[in-house]
Amino acid sequence: MNRKMQRNSNSVRKRLLLKSIKAFIFIGLPIILFGFTFQLKNLTIQGSSRNTPEQVKEQIIKTKLDSNALLLYLKYTFFTDVQIPFVEKVDMELLSNNTIKVRVYEKMVTGCVEFMGEYLYFDKDGYVVESSSKRLEDIPQIIGLKFNKIILHEKLEVQKEDLFDVILNLTQLIEKYQLEVDTISFNNRYEITLQCGDIKALIGKRSTYDEIIAELSGILKEAQGMKLDKLDLRNFKDGKGTIIAIPENPTD
Missing domain, CATH: 3.10.20 (Ubiquitin-like (UB roll))
Structure with a gap:
């Protein structure tokens, strides 16, 4: 009786071993070969x-x-x-x-605004595309926009719809002339001030900004090494008018 049970037990073990070998051959081995063949290097x-x-x-x-x-x-x-x-x-x-x-x-990013310690980046149409605690150095921060709410993937609601056209025009020109602009500020009359490194450039309110940004680019190149605080270009138009350069800590 014991010999018969032992033979049955050995037979069961053999069948289980055979099934395990077959499972490895038909399932395990292909998985191993698949993993080895397509290993990402x-x-x-x-x-x-x-x-x-x-x-x-x-x-x-x-x-x-x-x-x-x-x-x-x-x-x-x-x-x-x-x-x-x-x-x-x-x-x-x-x-x-x-x-x-x-x-x-x-993502195409035009500018950013700071809100509750976060920088919210928006595209040319004013839609918020990203929120981050990280401040991107090549994206100007927009100051002076007024809004009641900011929701990711929704459009910024600001005081004037056409401000985004102005911002887009400015950022395209800034990129074209390779200006280093940290902030674009609007006052309550929508006059614009650009923070170019340590220099503030007052460019006022205009229908187009192509001429004034081109002029500013040339001035900044000539002013390299000079200690300036402000450049007032608000009275410069059509190649005429005065440009006032204010040095750092001017003496009376």
Whole structure:
């Protein structure tokens, strides 16, 4: 009786071992081969200026499965959006079994306002696209806008709708002439002051700002090394008028 039970026990163990071997051959081995074949070894990042490649990688590769090139490609191509600050979307290209190229498309940011300790960045139409405690040095802060509420992904409600056209025109010109502008300030008459490093440039209120920004660019280049506090260009128009340069700590 004991021999019969032992034979049955050995037979059961053999069947279980055989099933385990078959399971490994048909399931486990393909998984191992799949993981080895598509092991992610190279991830190249293009188009990211506001986040370092390392920061982008940290936001993309979050689980062990993300270390598989094919699974990573399928995940972000068909199923999941990448959530990265100041990034609109990313496109992935599977170059080989082990290499993925990531193309980053950043959000178009025109300016920012400070609200309750946060910087809220908006696009050319005035829609808030990002909120961050981080102040981007290349994006001018807008001062003098009045608003009752600020909601992410909604439009800023300010005192004059066409102010966003003015801001867009100014930021485009600032970029064109490669000016370093920290703030764009509006007073209650909508006259504009630009903070260019240590120099305040009073440019007033105009229908267009192309001429005055071009003039300001030339003046700032000539004034390099000079200790100036203000440049008053409010009376300069059509190539005529006075430009007043006020030095730092002027003496009486």
